[in-house]
């Protein structure tokens with residue numbers, strides 16, 4: 001039996017106790033129950049994962065900047081170092097991968113890792129175009145009985161996410177009619193940065209560019225404090241998707257979690273003039289989301305860069321909520337951010353006697369710790385809150401909205417095949433072209 005399967009089966013055998021090969025029982029934190037993790041993108045955002053990962057074996061680390069590898073080695077001195085994640089993934093004995101690279105390598109690292117049978121925690125967003133997300137999700141679905149995945153929208157662990165979902169599903173605003181989410185971050189750039197200077201000797205710049213088309217080195221893509229450097233490159237189409245993949249991944253999760261939605265049947269978008277180098281700041285996207293067993297078909301809206309839905313009440317200034325969501329029902333509105341919620345019932349039934357809160361024993365239990373949820377899932381039941389199916393659907397929807405923005409018209413979508421209906425120019429934008437030598441499916 002492979003070590004990974006052994007860990008999983010043993011984990012299923014009893015809460016906190018493991019049956020080892022010799023039949024001995026040990027506590028769940030015994031050394032033999034540790035995951036063997038490859039940490040890819042070892043500094044920056046990864047530093048926020050160090051504490052959660054410290055309970056496991058970090059056996060390999062990959063970073064394109066050797067200076068960052070040296071910093072990460074202060075915390076994980078026993079890991080073998082790599083600068084090319086393709087080689088790192090072949091390190092002997094890995095069973096799990098944590099990917100904290102820039103966005104344009106997420107789908108690649110995730111897909112290669114799944115192909116090798118590893119559990120994957122991937123920072124958000126799961127991919128930079130519809131096809132990347134569909135490829136990784138399909139691969140995960142083939143292996144979901146063996147592997148645990150989690151996409152890094154850790155705000156999902158705020159209990160407010162579950163409470164908002166319960167209010168919407170239990171009818172606190174009546175029958176759901178529409179959902180809205182927005183973010184106000186605005187980072188404007190005119191275009192790719194011009195060539196400037198030489199990459200420092202520790203930085204493997206060609207590997208940083210990876211599958212994307214080559215752009216000349218400029219120090220402006222680098223050097224921000226850990227976890228904030230993504231704001232130096234994520235607005236450029238070849239590296240990120242701007243606010244859609246940045247805060248949009250977190251904020252759409254707040255709405256998506258309450259919808260039980262599949263893929264949309266259409267997308268349309270309005271916003272600032274299209275710039276082929278830089279993603280839009282001002283953007284409003286609208287999706288038609290099919291009905292499900294508990295609600296009718298609804299529209300889902302995403303706003304960013306100052307474009308906003310109108311407030312249902314003159315007493316509520318939505319502009320004061322930086323990243324938020326709103327649900328419109330037949331009997332009122334629910335407005336929320338990541339940690340707070342507000343129900344505004346209206347009309348004759350504002351006494352809310354139409355609504356019965358669910359009993360305490362039916363309330364979703366807390367997630368506690370988002371990264372640890374994945375670590376535990378790898379060892380036990382493989383269940384996480386934001387696996388690559390749930391998070392893949394949410395970000396595929398958002399990325400389809402960017403396709404609609406780029407073609408400048410409403411597009412109709414077949415989620416089963418991943419095809420835009422009757423719009424060849426939109427179908428061209430579902431996929432990206434990669435640099436020679438790079439493949440998504442390796």
Ligand SMILES: NC(=O)c1ccc[n+]([C@@H]2O[C@H](COP(=O)([O-])OP(=O)(O)OC[C@H]3O[C@@H](n4cnc5c(N)ncnc54)[C@H](O)[C@@H]3O)[C@@H](O)[C@H]2O)c1
Nearest residue numbers: 041043044045063064065068101103123124227228229230
């Ligand atoms: N979940 C959150 O709240 C949150 C917060 C911040 C960033 N992030 C995500 O984390 C990711 C990284 O963001 P960041 O600000 O740390 O970016 P960054 O530019 O600092 O990159 C992170 C690390 O990856 C390394 N790296 C770059 N390319 C690599 C490659 N091809 N292979 C291996 N290592 C590589 C960098 O040298 C750096 O050490 C982004 O995808 C971002 O969306 C998530």
